[in-house]
Amino acid sequence: MGSNSVEDMIEASSGVHFSGFHMDGLESKNIEKPTTSPGAENVHKQPFIIGVAGGAASGKTTVCDMIIQQLHDQRVVLVNQDSFYHNLTEEELARVHEYNFDHPDAFDTEKLLDSIENLRHDRAVDIPNYDFKSYKSNAFPARRVNPSDVIILEGILIFHDPRVRELMNMKIFVDTECILRVASLVLLSWAVTSHCKIFSADADVRLARRIRRDTVDKGRDIGAVLDQYSNFVKPAFDDFILPTKKYADIIIPRGGDNHVAIDLIVQHIRTKLGQHDLCKIYPNLYVIQSTFQIRGMHTLIRDSLTTKHDFVFYSDRLIRLVVEHGLGHLPFTEKQVITPTGSVYTGVDFCKRLCGVSVIRSGESMENALRACCKGIKIGKILIHREGDNGQQLIYEKLPQDISERHVLLLDPILGTGAFLFMVDNHLLFAFIFKYHVTNFSTGNSAVQAISLLIKKGVPESNIIFLNLISAPQGVHVVCKSFPRLKIVTSEIEIGLNEDFRVVPGMGEFGDRYFGTDDDDNLQAVAPMQLSNQSC
Template sequence: HGSLDRLLTSVSSGLSPRKRTTSQCKSEPPLLRTSKRTIYTAGRPPWYNEHGTQSKEAFVIGLCGGSASGKTTVARKIIEALDVPWVVLLSMDSFYKVLTPEQQVTAASNDYNFDHPDAFDFGLLAHTLRKLKLGKSVKIPVYDFTTHGRQKDWKTVYGASVIIFEGIMAFADKELLQLLDMKIFVETDSDIRLVRRLQRDITERGRDIDGVIKQYNKFVKPAFEQYIEPTMRLADIVVPRGGGNMVAIDLIVQHVHSQLEERKLRWDMAALASAHQAQPLPQTLSVLESTPQVRGMHTIIRNKETSRDEFIFYSKRLMRLLIERALSFLPSESHIVQTPQGEDYEGRTFHGKRITGVSILRAGETMEPALRAVCKDVRIGKILIQTNQDTGEPELHYLRLPKDIGEDHVILMDCTVSTGAAAMMAVRVLLVGDSDELHHAEPYVRVLLVGDSDGLHCVY
């Protein structure tokens, strides 16, 4: 993955965050930088229209070809030429089966056939691709070719507008073929493929030249002739010479653009907002009681003559009231304690495992001190979402959530809601994961200071 970088974002430079309140998650959205823009290959969550139904499925491109034929190069050139923000590149190499101890010994001596259909976990692969096509979040295994096993930490990937799926057996399974909207076969001369495989396996996978040649003659070449080459007839497009064939890549890109335009995989904020015009605020929205104290603080905050220090002071006071109000919606149960005088007192206690705060950057971060002030040792996560100026769509730029957040009750913090796009995307990130393991399964409470009516209808 030479052209894939890691997103290294400093959320709070210059400050030393307390260890107990920072996320322990180390996963960060991978990027693919092109000459035109930065493409977020971690994808986006699925979007829903004003009726609550999901948008159309993502467009899936299948890339098949012999080992070292240039499939990944073709995929990356397609991504760069497409110039769309949400793309997932899914490789079959991640879905090799975990080898038994006996098979690992065989693999160490280059006697295990990695180029046979039985070497792949097609069940997990089809399940993963189907979820991605529906726009759902999935976890993808990371295969270690040195140890011939899966690494402990899996990679989380969100849905996308375009999914490019590449592998030597991409057309070998009927269930996978049904998920592909476009099938491409990359054809490259066998001598060139052998040279590329030698270079890759020796430099990247720690193998010796004799072992690579032995494996090629014993398994790779026969597998290509028996399983891979016959599937060329299933392809919609055959690309000779791999990544160097820019004419074929341009034709592919033109077709994909036309398909995306027909599918209209776009975020229709106007339709969501207009669907709730002239309607009362939703019942799921709880407004802080307008007491004289609250109205007094609003008067100071909204006054154009208010100084910066006063604005910050009274905003923090109001935020603390909001956080305390939000905590009243969390589940509680009766609890009896004994007072210093030896008498029993029946009170209430939090009925849950943990409370976690998640800030929608950047404004939501200002609510963190208020949450820390009333919740001891609370864990904090952060989500950065910004609107694309060209498309109007919200884009996920940064995500860091504490581990096992699905077991927690979450306080989602954002100071302002205008269109509701960022807030809705944050909710989808928290709630819409793989159906078997959501990011967040427990109820959550959203806290905000100021909200537009249309935006509130979209979010709540």
């Protein structure tokens, strides 16, 4: 198989591709299934969870309905916070007119969290129907909600509990200022006219929604509705609902009438649904779009029978794509040029203060692609190696003197565990001459420490772009959480790590396969030396 071209592999492949699974039509005989970590088993796609909050009768349900209608080709379910009101006790029922349904304690948040967790883990749940006449949750008939691609959580206080907020991929607040502006006007109107005349102003119509809903759907008296509004609804909005507006990613004025905002939200959701689950969590993670060419090249470099020549050739092709994609995330300015025809072309000019830093040894395999894309670019080097079982970090670095003023492309083909975050002492450093491959286990460690070293050298975190071919989810979590302003660009996300902390399905010891060296544990250390930061 090692002699096959990528075009042959593409022609042989068929079916939907999932990283780490064998494609139909490819030989898979005598291949031992790797032992994966528990997190790698039973992999299922995580749902995209949207929270929609706002004041009473602000148009939340209308916004949710419009999103559901536009996402008709996706599985979408709506979970309303109103279904999780506590059952009232006999004492509370006797004084129901004094019960504050707009207080956070009125909701059974634990039951809500349990339902969301079940849906996230691909388990159906039964959502109770809360009866606003008896003020009890009716278990029968409950509403069966199946796991779906998109879960919309709607409620006035859906942003109040931080545990619920952390589960959301997008938070939308439907603005309700108009209701507060006319509260006194409508109350005055009710006092003057027994018919509660509602004027044609848009704000009055919005407040009328609550009156109509509570009187028709919940069987309440109109006077009691207005009393509840003045005594509980408006104070609760000021004390509990409005403060959660700061957590929103998107604020929609005019609710369902704002078609432009809803269209933009739907477009964003569609984009996220087409991404890897980790991209929904971390906006600083970028996975290049998979094509048949990329899948074919991944198949070849992952094949244990592929020759060194083919491995290097197709690895270089993939690395070039990753580098080009990473360069696309650099800042740019608009620039106009005159074409040979005498016309004006408006384009862009990328930043010129750029350098690369390779994590020795595997990272050096990415240098040629970077030089091919950026002629004359300065490239620094960092070596961070785990010495034996004592965990001592042996470090060598040679970086441009003005690296703090540059954008940095950090090069390392495999992001593994990303574990063991250590701060680096840049005064006493060690240089090594060795024949040793940094394993996938320490690759993530090296990446995190390399990033820490760059930041300690004065490089702004937002100026670092980490480029690699494959990434384990565990490493992505550690790096993205530790450095939220750094960007990661990779070509594929792996299943995970096996019991030996090796990336699976992976591609083996990348450095040994690329440079054609044996996995030799011999390491020769040179005496410690004080290194100056010389320009590369």
